[in-house]
Amino acid sequence: MKLIFAEVITIGDEILYGQITDTNTKWISENLDKIGIKTKRKSSVGDDRNEILSILNESLQRADIVLITGGLGPTKDDITKKTLAGFFDDHLVINPHAEAFIRQFFEKRGREFTEINRQQAAIPSRCTYLHNATGTAPGMWFEKDGKIIVSMPGVPVEMHYLMENEVLPRLKKRFELPEIIHQVVRTIGLGESFLAEKISEWEDSLPENLKLAYLPSFGEVKLRITGVDFDYKKLRNQIDDEVKKLVPIINDFIYSTDNENIEEVIGKLLIQKNQKVSVAESCTGGYLSHLFTSIPGSSAYFMGGIVSYSNEAKMEVLKVKQETLTKFGAVSEETVKEMAIGAKNLLKTDYAISTSGIAGPDGGTPEKPVGTVWLAVTDGTETLTKKLTLGNQRLVNIQYSGKAALNLLRSMINKESR
Amino acid sequence: MKLIFAEVITIGDEILYGQITDTNTKWISENLDKIGIKTKRKSSVGDDRNEILSILNESLQRADIVLITGGLGPTKDDITKKTLAGFFDDHLVINPHAEAFIRQFFEKRGREFTEINRQQAAIPSRCTYLHNATGTAPGMWFEKDGKIIVSMPGVPVEMHYLMENEVLPRLKKRFELPEIIHQVVRTIGLGESFLAEKISEWEDSLPENLKLAYLPSFGEVKLRITGVDFDYKKLRNQIDDEVKKLVPIINDFIYSTDNENIEEVIGKLLIQKNQKVSVAESCTGGYLSHLFTSIPGSSAYFMGGIVSYSNEAKMEVLKVKQETLTKFGAVSEETVKEMAIGAKNLLKTDYAISTSGIAGPDGGTPEKPVGTVWLAVTDGTETLTKKLTLGNQRLVNIQYSGKAALNLLRSMINKESR
Numbered sequence: 001m002k003l004i005f006a007e008v009i010t011i012g013d014e015i016l017y018g019q020i021t022d023t024n025t026k027w028i029s030e031n032l033d034k035i036g037i038k039t040k041r042k043s044s045v046g047d048d049r050n051e052i053l054s055i056l057n058e059s060l061q062r063a064d065i066v067l068i069t070g071g072l073g074p075t076k077d078d079i080t081k082k083t084l085a086g087f088f089d090d091h092l093v094i095n096p097h098a099e100a101f102i103r104q105f106f107e108k109r110g111r112e113f114t115e116i117n118r119q120q121a122a123i124p125s126r127c128t129y130l131h132n133a134t135g136t137a138p139g140m141w142f143e144k145d146g147k148i149i150v151s152m153p154g155v156p157v158e159m160h161y162l163m164e165n166e167v168l169p170r171l172k173k174r175f176e177l178p179e180i181i182h183q184v185v186r187t188i189g190l191g192e193s194f195l196a197e198k199i200s201e202w203e204d205s206l207p208e209n210l211k212l213a214y215l216p217s218f219g220e221v222k223l224r225i226t227g228v229d230f231d232y233k234k235l236r237n238q239i240d241d242e243v244k245k246l247v248p249i250i251n252d253f254i255y256s257t258d259n260e261n262i263e264e265v266i267g268k269l270l271i272q273k274n275q276k277v278s279v280a281e282s283c284t285g286g287y288l289s290h291l292f293t294s295i296p297g298s299s300a301y302f303m304g305g306i307v308s309y310s311n312e313a314k315m316e317v318l319k320v321k322q323e324t325l326t327k328f329g330a331v332s333e334e335t336v337k338e339m340a341i342g343a344k345n346l347l348k349t350d351y352a353i354s355t356s357g358i359a360g361p362d363g364g365t366p367e368k369p370v371g372t373v374w375l376a377v378t379d380g381t382e383t384l385t386k387k388l389t390l391g392n393q394r395l396v397n398i399q400y401s402g403k404a405a406l407n408l409l410r411s412m413i414n415k416e417s418r
Numbered sequence: 419m420k421l422i423f424a425e426v427i428t429i430g431d432e433i434l435y436g437q438i439t440d441t442n443t444k445w446i447s448e449n450l451d452k453i454g455i456k457t458k459r460k461s462s463v464g465d466d467r468n469e470i471l472s473i474l475n476e477s478l479q480r481a482d483i484v485l486i487t488g489g490l491g492p493t494k495d496d497i498t499k500k501t502l503a504g505f506f507d508d509h510l511v512i513n514p515h516a517e518a519f520i521r522q523f524f525e526k527r528g529r530e531f532t533e534i535n536r537q538q539a540a541i542p543s544r545c546t547y548l549h550n551a552t553g554t555a556p557g558m559w560f561e562k563d564g565k566i567i568v569s570m571p572g573v574p575v576e577m578h579y580l581m582e583n584e585v586l587p588r589l590k591k592r593f594e595l596p597e598i599i600h601q602v603v604r605t606i607g608l609g610e611s612f613l614a615e616k617i618s619e620w621e622d623s624l625p626e627n628l629k630l631a632y633l634p635s636f637g638e639v640k641l642r643i644t645g646v647d648f649d650y651k652k653l654r655n656q657i658d659d660e661v662k663k664l665v666p667i668i669n670d671f672i673y674s675t676d677n678e679n680i681e682e683v684i685g686k687l688l689i690q691k692n693q694k695v696s697v698a699e700s701c702t703g704g705y706l707s708h709l710f711t712s713i714p715g716s717s718a719y720f721m722g723g724i725v726s727y728s729n730e731a732k733m734e735v736l737k738v739k740q741e742t743l744t745k746f747g748a749v750s751e752e753t754v755k756e757m758a759i760g761a762k763n764l765l766k767t768d769y770a771i772s773t774s775g776i777a778g779p780d781g782g783t784p785e786k787p788v789g790t791v792w793l794a795v796t797d798g799t800e801t802l803t804k805k806l807t808l809g810n811q812r813l814v815n816i817q818y819s820g821k822a823a824l825n826l827l828r829s830m831i832n833k834e835s836r
Contacts, residue, residue, distance in 0.1 A: 014633055014642070016457050017600070018448025021441055025462070030436025039434050041469070044443070044460040047631075051459065058476070074611045075632045076621070109807050116611040134809065155634075157814055213437060279725075285716075286699075286707025289725040293703025296779055296812055304731035306724060307697075307707040313722035313765055317735070347731055361714055394714055 004175045005040040006032050007059040011070035011080050012154055016046045024069045024159055035168060036177035036228065037065065047071055052083045060147055065171065070154030072137040074116050081140075084151055085124040088142060092122040095129045098138045105136055130166040134158045139166055148174065179232040183239050184215075184259035185223040187250060188407050192216045195223075199249055207238060218400045219407075222259070255410060262406045263291045269413050270301035277409065278347035279305035280318050280339040282330060283357035283373055288402045303347045308339065318342030331356050331368050333385050336376035344378055351412065353377045353405050360392040373401045377408045384412055421646070422593045423458040424450050425477040429488035429498050430572055434464045442487045442577055449581060454595035454646070455483065465489055470501045474567070482565055483589065488572030490555040492534050499541065499558075502569055506560060508542040515547060516556045523554055548584040552576045557584055566592065597650040601657050602633075602677035603641040605668060606825045610634045613641075617667055625656060636818045637825075640677070673828060680824045681709045681716075687831050688719035695827065696765035697723035698736050698757040700748065701775035701791055706820045721765045726757065736760030749774050749786050751803050754794035762796055769830065771795045771823050778810040791819045795826045802830055 008025045015022045022044060029039035040063050045051040052071075059066045071080030085092050098121035106113040120136045123129060130139030130150070137153040139162040150167055152159045171177075187195060192214050196203070203212055209229065215222040225242060229235040243257055255265050270277060281288050289305035292298050306317050311330060314320040320338040328334040336354045344352035357373030364370035371390035376383055386408055390397045426443045433440045440462060447457035458481050463469040470489075477484045489498030503510050516539035524531040538554045541547060548557030548568070555571040557580040566589070570580045589595075605613060610632050614621070621630055627647065633640040643660060647653035661675055673683050688695060699706050707723035710716050724735050729748060732738040738756040746752040754772045762770035775791030782788035789808035794801055804826055808815045 013629075013631060013644075015444075016447060016460065017451045017644075018444045018446070018457070019600070019633075019642070021439065021444045023439060026433075026436045026439045028436070029434060033435050039436070040464070041473070042434065042462040046458070055459070073632060073634070075614045077629070077631050111609060111612070114611060114615065116615060120611075134811065134814075157811060215437070281704075281707075285711025285720075286704035286709075286723060286725070287711075289699075289704025289727075290708050290816075291704075293705075293725070293727060293777075294813060294816070298703075299727055302703075302727050304725045304727040304735070305704060306735075307704070307711070307722045309707075309711065309717055309720050309722040310765075317722070317724075317764060346735060347728075359711075395712060398708075398712070 002176075004037045004065065004177060005063045006037050006065040006067060007040055007063040008042045009055055009059060009066065009068045010042075010044045010154065011047060011052060011068060012044075013046045013077075015044045015070070023156060024154060027156070027160065028067055028069070028163065031163060031168060032067075032171075034180055034182065035172055036180045037171065037175070047077055047079055049079060049083050049086075052080065053087055056087055056149070060144070060149070063147075064175070065148045066150070067167070068149070068151045069159050072151065072153045074120050074136070080151060081123065084127075084140065084142070084149075088124055088126065088144070090124040090126050093125045094118065094121050095123050095138065097129060097131065098123065101131070102136045130162055132158055132162055133165075134161040141167075141170065178228050178230050179235055180226065180228050181235055181239055183225045183243060183257075185225070185243060185246060185254060186220060186256040186259060186261070187223065187253040188220045188255055188262065188403070190221065190250070190253045192221050195221050195250065195253070199223075199246065202242075202246055202249060206242060210239065210242065218396070218403050220262075220403065255407070262403060262410065263295050266406055266410055266413070267292075267295050267298055267301060269410070273413070273417075275350040275413075276301050276303050277351045277353065278303045278343045278349040279405075280343035280352060280354040281305060281307050282309060282314070282339070282355055283359045284355045284398050284402050284405065285309060285359070287398050288353065288355060288405055291402050291406065303349050306343055306346070314339060318346065329368070331358055331372055331374060333374055333376075333387070336374040336385060337378070337383050340376040340378040340383060341380075344380055351377060351379050351409060353409050355401055355405050357388070357397070357401060359394045359397045361394055364392075371397055373397065373404075375401065375405045375408050377405070377412050379412060379416070382412075384408055422455050422483065422595060423481040424455050424483040424485060425458055425481040426460045427473055427477060427484065427486045428460075428462045428572065429465060429470060429486060430462075431464045433462045433488070442572060442574060445574070445578065446485055446487075446581065449586060451598055451600075453586060453590055454598050455589065455593070456598075465497055467497055467501050470498065471505060474505055478562070478565055478567070482593070484565070484567045485585070486567070486569045487577050490569065490571045492538055492554070498569060502558065502560070502567075503542040506542055506544065506562065508544050510540040511543045512536065512539050513541050513547050513556065515549065516541065519549070520554045548580055550576055550580055551583075552579045559585075559588065596646050596648045597653055599645050599653055599657055601643045601661060601675070603643070603661060603664065603672060604638060604674040604677060604679070605641065605671040606638045606673055606680060606821065608639070608668070608671045610639050613639050613668065613671070617641075617664065620660075620664055620667055624660060628657065628660065636814070636821050638680075638821060673825070680821060680828065681713050684824055684828055684831070685710075685713050685716055685719060687828070691831070691835075693768035693831075694719050694721050695769045695771065696721045696761045696767040697823075698761035698770060698772040699723060699725050700727060700732070700757070700773055701777045702773040702816050702820045702823065703727060703777070705816050706771065706773060706823055709820050709824060721767050724761055724764070732757060736764065747786070749776055749790055749792060751792055751794075751805070754792040754803060755796070755801050758794040758796040758801060759798075762798055769795060769797050769827060771827050773819050773823050775806070775815070775819060777812045777815045779812055782810075789815055791815065791822075793819065793823045793826050795823070795830050797830060797834070800830075802826055
């Protein structure tokens with residue numbers, strides 16, 4: 001089996017100085033891996049002509065494909081394009097497709113199309129133009145001595161667009177690649193080591209060519225099964241068989257066998273049952289609504305939310321009783337129950353979810369330390385609650401609580417379906 | 419001025435295949451930068467002897483310091499330590515300090531101290547042992563031809579401990595290091611190329627030792643001025659002078675000269691003026707509230723928000739008139755005005771912000787294509803509105819609109835302060 005190797009290069013002083021985390025190289029190598037291309041090395045260099053030329057030469061000696069991101073902005077500090085033109089002994093010319101697109105890009109946004117913007121359309125004369133529908137820096141595809149070099153902008157959404165629409169399809173055509181299947185089973189509510197114990201027998205009996213990885217984040221654990229083979233059908237059947245064996249072992253904790261996130265899974269359930277949901281958020285502060293509304297088409301089942309960040313908002317809008325707040329406090333089982341019921345009544349939905357907690361980093365008390373979070377979900381008849389005890393990192397607490405609240409709703413919907 | 423250069427190498431197949439995001443290199447270069455050491459290149463290679471030897475040789479040719487993380491686990495796939503011993507023509511010996519510590523580490527946790535664990539204490543005989551209080555893999559400090567090579571475990575908390583307690587203090591003693599200052603001026607509301615045009619004269623007149631970079635994201639552009647000098651006071655004054663010259667040129671677009679994000683800046687303004695704010699969100703779907711509430715202490719000025727994702731919620735909760743929705747539609751200047759006023763009245767705040775738009779990717783019409791967004795901010799007397807024309811990527815539109823809405827509030831607060 002002849003393997004194809006790639007190297008990934010990110011260009012930019014901001015990465016080198018540690019001012020931003022480079023997420024591009026992970027994304028790229030993960031997506032190369034999916035189509036059967038192995039990454040051999042990853043490098044980051046600054047906006048420096050000599051450094052760019054030297055890493056390019058080195059990478060081409062080791063790999064079949066070199067993918068580069070960054071350094072394609074319109075400003076003077078970005079020198080990747082010029083450097084590439086020099087490397088290929090070429091010169092920059094305005095690409096008419098790029099020019100037309102960029103002009104339209106600016107006109108659509110009511111902004112002037114200046115000469116600096118026009119220069120964004122200049123690319124080396126002998127490279128293949130890769131259309132970037134998401135921004136003003138085109139992608140560029142070069143070939144040299146049977147090897148491929150691709151340059152893309154460093155803005156993640158633009159790089160993703162180019163990779164998905166231009167680069168990955170071309171690479172698949174260009175090389176004979178094995179099939180790689182990653183099947184991701186998503187679980188929530190059980191820690192990594194407990195999950196590992198429960199499925200250890202199944203894990204030990206996996207065929208040699210399948211690899212299992214545990215990927216934990218925010219109370220979820222993704223189980224990734226990976227297989228490589230030139231025979232797609234055989235591999236597909238083999239993995240399907242293993243998933244079928246896995247599901248009954250941890251059924252209560254699996255919410256997707258197909259790598260959907262929980263907000264998608266819930267959206268599908270609600271559409272299927274023609275039901276609607278609303279939320280009342282305190283400590284998650286809008287994040288739970290954001291999880292719902294980040295799914296296209298969510299307006300079909302998400303009616304709205306109340307971010308009741310003050311006691312006044314809880315009382316005035318959600319009709320939480322003053323007595324409840326005084327007696328039990330804003331962070332209490334009693335308050336989240338009334339919040340959920342208040343949201344359900346106000347927005348006239350089938351379900352409502354609520355959150356209240358101390359997100360931190362400060363504001364805790366001995367009885368209610370930072371990281372104490374109460375969740376509730378109601379269908380009008382029954383109200384489920386759950387208490388979380390988290391750490392003191394504000395954003396982590398917000399994100400964890402949002403996901404856990406969604407899982408509480410999922411439990412209720414599933415219970416009613418039985 | 420003699421600068422000291424470092425290279426950072428991460429070792430591990432899991433990074434190469436894109437299974438985990440490498441956060442170590444960012445952390446390391448950020449912390450090197452703080453003590454005046456420039457990172458020249460970052461590389462990731464797999465758990466492969468030849469690859470490790472080759473990157474080590476290359477890095478030593480370019481840099482004074484090479485920092486390595488990863489590949490120090492007890493299992494067979496981790497080969498960094500043996501490879502380093504080979505590289506330095508040395509052999510592994512059990513370090514008694516390391517052995518005593520690791521034995522205690524296991525005993526404390528009630529786990530057996532096996533021979534595999536004991537081998538964790540083996541390090542090349544001529545390296546300096548660096549004590550790792552957070553785990554079982556020691557750090558190792560090597561010197562060769564006046565250059566420094568350090569090997570650390572890849573687990574972030576262990577690497578942080580070693581860097582903070584062992585590596586950074588030794589580097590500061592070992593080299594005479596300059597001061598590095600990064601001053602980040604944050605702007606919003608003007609695209610990168612327009613900003614570049616406006617400040618091109620200032621940019622061209624920057625002293626040679628200062629470098630400018632443009633860092634754009636979601637309608638914001640950060641301008642980073644970087645300077646290096648052995649004389650801190652001189653450098654500080656020089657940068658302050660340049661910022662003073664820059665501010666009047668683009669005053670309307672600058673919201674922080676000190677790298678604060680816009681939600682922090684607004685929070686400080688509101689605390690200072692003892693004023694409160696609320697929001698009414700349609701297309702941003704909770705994200706605008708999330709921006710506010712991601713700041714610790716935001717409950718002092720953020721009273722709450724209404725995510726009115728349905729027309730019913732807009733009418734029932736925010737008191738938007740049915741007539742307005744029928745005549746102008748949910749995505750209109752008229753509707754966002756009424757939404758903002760509705761939120762202000764309901765939550766009794768000094769200001770209220772509202773958003774309504776078509777986030778996409780579907781749902782547009784010829785008159786109101788995907789990416790059409792209306793924003794409003796009101797103080798009860800005056801209501802400012804703004805229309806955005808964005809692309810068709812849902813999450814980008816949500817994030818861009820949230821930031822732009824915050825900027826509209828900033829304009830209103832600043833206007834009233836004049």
